[in-house]
Amino acid sequence: MTGTLSNLGRSALGWLLPAALLAGWEVASRAGLIPGNVLPAPSAVGEAFWKLLWSGELVENIRISTLRALSGFVIGGAIGFSLGLANGLSALSRELTDTTLQMIRNIPHLALIPLVILWFGIDEQAKLFLVALGVFFPIYVNTLLGIQGVDPQLVEMGRIYGMSRTELFLRVILPGALPSIFVGLRYALGIMWLTLIVAETISASSGLGYMAMQAREFLLIDVVVLSILIYALLGKLADSLARFLERISLQWHPAYQTV
Amino acid sequence: MTAATITARQSFAAPSARAYATRPAGTLAFSFRNVAKQFGGKAVLQGINLDVHEGQFIAVIGKSGCGKSTLLRLLAGLDKPTSGELVHGSGSHDDKRTRIMFQEPRLLPWARVSRNVEIGLTGIEKGEAARKKGLDILAEVGLADRGGEWPSVLSGGQRQRVALARALIGHPSILALDEPLGALDALTRIEMQQLLERIWIAKKFTAVLVTHDVAEAVALADRVVVIDGGRIALDLEIPVERPRRHASPELAFFERQILDKLYNR
Numbered sequence: 001m002t003g004t005l006s007n008l009g010r011s012a013l014g015w016l017l018p019a020a021l022l023a024g025w026e027v028a029s030r031a032g033l034i035p036g037n038v039l040p041a042p043s044a045v046g047e048a049f050w051k052l053l054w055s056g057e058l059v060e061n062i063r064i065s066t067l068r069a070l071s072g073f074v075i076g077g078a079i080g081f082s083l084g085l086a087n088g089l090s091a092l093s094r095e096l097t098d099t100t101l102q103m104i105r106n107i108p109h110l111a112l113i114p115l116v117i118l119w120f121g122i123d124e125q126a127k128l129f130l131v132a133l134g135v136f137f138p139i140y141v142n143t144l145l146g147i148q149g150v151d152p153q154l155v156e157m158g159r160i161y162g163m164s165r166t167e168l169f170l171r172v173i174l175p176g177a178l179p180s181i182f183v184g185l186r187y188a189l190g191i192m193w194l195t196l197i198v199a200e201t202i203s204a205s206s207g208l209g210y211m212a213m214q215a216r217e218f219l220l221i222d223v224v225v226l227s228i229l230i231y232a233l234l235g236k237l238a239d240s241l242a243r244f245l246e247r248i249s250l251q252w253h254p255a256y257q258t259v
Numbered sequence: 260m261t262a263a264t265i266t267a268r269q270s271f272a273a274p275s276a277r278a279y280a281t282r283p284a285g286t287l288a289f290s291f292r293n294v295a296k297q298f299g300g301k302a303v304l305q306g307i308n309l310d311v312h313e314g315q316f317i318a319v320i321g322k323s324g325c326g327k328s329t330l331l332r333l334l335a336g337l338d339k340p341t342s343g344e345l346v347h348g349s350g351s352h353d354d355k356r357t358r359i360m361f362q363e364p365r366l367l368p369w370a371r372v373s374r375n376v377e378i379g380l381t382g383i384e385k386g387e388a389a390r391k392k393g394l395d396i397l398a399e400v401g402l403a404d405r406g407g408e409w410p411s412v413l414s415g416g417q418r419q420r421v422a423l424a425r426a427l428i429g430h431p432s433i434l435a436l437d438e439p440l441g442a443l444d445a446l447t448r449i450e451m452q453q454l455l456e457r458i459w460i461a462k463k464f465t466a467v468l469v470t471h472d473v474a475e476a477v478a479l480a481d482r483v484v485v486i487d488g489g490r491i492a493l494d495l496e497i498p499v500e501r502p503r504r505h506a507s508p509e510l511a512f513f514e515r516q517i518l519d520k521l522y523n524r
Contacts, residue, residue, distance in 0.1 A: 157365040160335070160358075161425075162382045171378075175369040252369040254411045 040222040045229065048222040057211070062230065065207040068124065069196045072131025077188060080136040081181075084143025088177070089169075094144075101140065109133045110198055122203035127196060134195035135188040142184025146177030179253060182246045189238040197231060286313040287348040288433055288465040289334065294343035296329055303329045304340075304489045311482075313348060313432070316459055316466045318480035320473060320517060326489045327469045328437055334467060335359040335435045348432075358431040362438045364418035366410040372421055373397065373406035379428035396424040399461075400454065416447040420454070427462065434459075436468040440475065448472075449505065452479055456501070473521075477513045478503055485520050493520045 022042050028034050029041030036044070052058035083101070087094040109130060120126035150173050158172045200209025208227055215223035250256045291309040295302065304326045311317050321327045332338045333345060335357050347357075358379070366375045376393040384392065397406055400420040410418055419439060426434060436455075440448045456479055459466050470476050476483050477497050485493035495516065499509045518524075 153361070153363060153365050154367060156337075157361075158378075160337070161378050163378075167381070171370070172367065175367070178369075250369075252409045252411065257409070257411070 037219075037221060040225060044222045045226050048220070048226050052211075052223070052226070061206060061208050061211045062234075065196060065200065065209070066234070068127050068200075068207065069131060069192050072128045072196070073135050073188065073192045075128065076132030076135035077139050077185075079132070080139030080184075080188075081143050084140045084181075085147065088144045088147025089173075098144075101137075105137050105141070109137075109195065113199070113202060117203055122205070126203065127199045130199045131192055131195045134191040138184045138187040138191060139181075140184075142180045142187070143177065146180030146184075147173060149180060150176035179250060182242065182250070186239060186242045186246075189242055190235065193231060193235050193238070287311070287346075288313040288315065289348060290346045291330075291333075292344050292346060294333065294340045294345060296326070296333060296338065297341045302489055304333075304486075306490055307343070309484065309491065309494075311465060311467070313465055314463050316456075316468070316479060316481045318468045318470060318476035318483045319486060320470060320476050320483060320521070321486035322521065323471065325486045327486050330486065331359065331435045331437050331467065331469050334433070356431050357433040357435060358426040358429065359435040359437060360419075360422055360426045360439045362441045364410070364415075364422040366418055366421055366425075368410055370410075371406065372402065372408050372410060372413070375410065375421055376406075376424045376428055379425040383429050392428055393424075396428045397421075399427075399458065400424045414447075416443050416451060419443065419451060423455070423458070427458065427464075430462070431464055433465045433467065436466065436470075438470055439468075441470070441472075448475070455479065460501070473514050473517050474506070474510070477510045477517070478505055483513070483517060485517060487521070493517065 025034070025039070026042045029036070029039070029044075034041075040048075049058070083097065087098055112133070113130070116126045116129055120129060154172050154176065155168065158168045163171065196207075197209045200207040201213055204210040204213075208230060212224050212227035215221075215227070247256055288311050290311070291307045294304060294307040296304040307330065319327045319330060329338065333340055337359070366372075367378070370378075373390065373393045376397060377389045380389045380392065394403070394406060397403055400423055402417060402420055402424070405413065405417070410421065413421065422439070440451050443451060452475060455466075466479075468476065468479060477499075480497055483493070483495045483497060484491055485495075493516075495513065497510075497513050499507075499513070503510060
């Protein structure tokens with residue numbers, strides 16, 4: 001019981017600083033220390049939030065952006081995970097593809113935006129492509145690292161006890177690689193939002209990034225700030241979800257044991 | 260049986276009734292016939308001839324790098340001899356019947372203790388029957404109530420007990436032990452030696468213990484084989500009755516003989 005309370009207290013602690021900043025910001029705005037055309041007061045941002053929420057515009061834009069982010073994530077993540085598994089398990093596959101992948105990895109994927117616009121225009125494919133490409137590498141690299149890092153003594157143990165290849169993979173290799181795969185997952189979620197926002201800001205006709213760019217054109221600075229805050233919240237939400245999954249599937253790990 | 264060893268020390272008690280009378284001395288557990296093993300042209304083992312009878316407890320001793328672990332890996336089928344052959348006795352054609360236990364427990368950290376033990380039944384038994392056997396064998400190694408724990412919360416000695424349970428659950432006819440107590444503290448070691456002896460007496464398997472601890476070898480084994488430079492340098496029966504007392508004068512006598520051989524004194 002006291003454990004639950006202190007846990008609650010500790011997670012509240014993380015919100016203390018943002019809340020204080022917000023309060024300071026409001027006070028400074030009201031006192032005229034921060035001009036409204038540089039940074040609107042939090043209350044003004046809140047007002048913009050209500051307005052957009054009631055018009056349905058906000059929900060629609062969040063829905064579109066989330067859908068894009070997740071589709072790109074699923075495509076890039078699935079390809080990255082499969083290639084990571086293949087290259088971790090088969091030396092032949094690794095020798096064949098790893099050099100190429102490492103070369104591509106060193107190109108910042110956002111540098112491809114001009115090319116992507118030429119290829120796909122400003123359609124959905126362009127954004128899916130960029131998000132998938134951005135998500136691919138952290139998942140690929142960390143899956144590969146995770147599998148290569150599995151203790152060979154445990155693999156030998158599994159063989160000695162007569163595990164089949166499938167059993168060995170499901171009971172020894174995959175669980176052993178999981179902590180590293182989760183690192184890749186959390187990293188990929190960050191890249192997912194980053195890529196999407198940049199892509200939507202440059203070329204889109206809907207979504208959160210588009211909403212922010214439209215607001216800039218009409219000098220609606222409260223909406224711009226609101227968009228930025230929503231990015232922060234969505235990013236935090238995705239990260240919390242990943243941490244939750246991590247806690248559930250890594251219960252055995254001493255770092256996740258609560259007792 | 261080497262009569263010479265016994266006559267040399269007539270004053271000792273008669274050979275252990277358990278080891279020499281109740282066991283049919285004729286049934287062969289395994290036999291190395293002129294076995295050699297090379298790694299990259301370097302001979303690690305050569306001219307190894309060794310017959311071990313079923314139910315015998317044999318200890319293999321030698322300085323590090325002498326090839327004793329290689330001998331064990333050959334026995335467990337983890338490596339193949341470069342020349343010569345390894346023959347298994349009638350009762351143990353099946354590879355599943357030889358189990359090996361390492362210096363590290365090699366438990367899966369993401370599986371509960373009981374699930375780790377059940378790995379020993381892979382391909383033999385599953386489900387409820389495996390679960391039941393797992394609990395039984397955990398009780399035998401003194402961890403009856405720890406089946407639901409993660410391996411990370413156990414002590415080093417307890418983890419080795421789990422590894423022992425996993426090795427024994429499939430009823431191996433040969434248990435190969437590669438310095439399984441090497442990483443434990445002195446007191447836990449003695450406890451584990453007693454546990455190992457008790458279980459060996461109860462389960463009647465053939466035990467092959469590789470160790471660098473001469474006291475441990477003479478305390479546990481019916482027979483000690485010393486390997487030096489890839490060859491068998493000494494093959495000695497330890498006809499001391501069980502239960503044996505640590506550091507008793509009988510054991511000390513054999514211990515000194517082995518140490519003299521190891522250091523060519």
